[in-house]
Amino acid sequence: MNDFRRHQMKKEDCYYLGYIIKALGIEGGLLIALDTDDIEHYESLESVFILIEGKLVPFFIEDMTLRPATKEAVVHFEDVDTIDKARHLCGQEVYLPIDHLPPLEGESFYFHEIAGYQAYLDTGAHIGEISKVLDFPGNPVFSIMKAGKETLIPVADELITAIDHDAREIRLNPPPGLLDLYH
Numbered sequence: 001m002n003d004f005r006r007h008q009m010k011k012e013d014c015y016y017l018g019y020i021i022k023a024l025g026i027e028g029g030l031l032i033a034l035d036t037d038d039i040e041h042y043e044s045l046e047s048v049f050i051l052i053e054g055k056l057v058p059f060f061i062e063d064m065t066l067r068p069a070t071k072e073a074v075v076h077f078e079d080v081d082t083i084d085k086a087r088h089l090c091g092q093e094v095y096l097p098i099d100h101l102p103p104l105e106g107e108s109f110y111f112h113e114i115a116g117y118q119a120y121l122d123t124g125a126h127i128g129e130i131s132k133v134l135d136f137p138g139n140p141v142f143s144i145m146k147a148g149k150e151t152l153i154p155v156a157d158e159l160i161t162a163i164d165h166d167a168r169e170i171r172l173n174p175p176p177g178l179l180d181l182y183h
Contacts, residue, residue: 009049009056014095015112017048023086024074030086032073032094039068041102049095056095109163111135111155117168119144119153122161127151127172127179142172151182 018034034042043066049056060078067073080086101110111133119127119142128146133155140155153159153174162171 014049014097017094017096019093020089022090023083026083028076028080028082028086030075032075034071034073038102039066039071051093117170119170119172122171122173
């Protein structure tokens with residue numbers, strides 16, 4: 001793992017891992033809710049970033065115990081050795097650098113990596129280039145640009161028919177009439 005002490009991380013270079021739920025015990029333990037399907041990927045973490053007053057601050061892990069059933073971790077950080085120090089971190093968000101994301105298989109993708117892909121209909125018609133994914137809670141959408149115009153298509157498994165990571169292309173089957181709204 002990279003030595004975080006040498007790097008000033010920016011939020012856009014990181015991904016959200018979870019948040020600190022509460023302090024545990026008198027020696028500064030913390031309970032962290034992890035927003036991940038693969039909790040075991042994080043069992044050997046050495047450090048994380050905690051968002052404090054808009055800045056990502058590195059914290060180094062002394063001890064961590066995963067609770068896979070509840071997707072939580074009990075963590076002790078260096079220099080957080082009292083319940084008062086731990087309480088100051090409660091409610092804060094926890095981040096990791098993007099390069100720590102676990103690898104995905106097949107046609108899966110992370111939102112940040114799909115930007116720049118060309119989007120096509122199943123018929124082969126070019127929709128445009130994916131500029132980004134707008135991550136609205138419960139309803140992420142592809143922002144697809146073509147000739148200066150934006151088209152929004154929901155990111156939904158049933159609308160994505162194929163992804164070619166090597167060619168940087170994605171095939172979509174949007175609901176009937178959706179594209180007509182943009183032309």
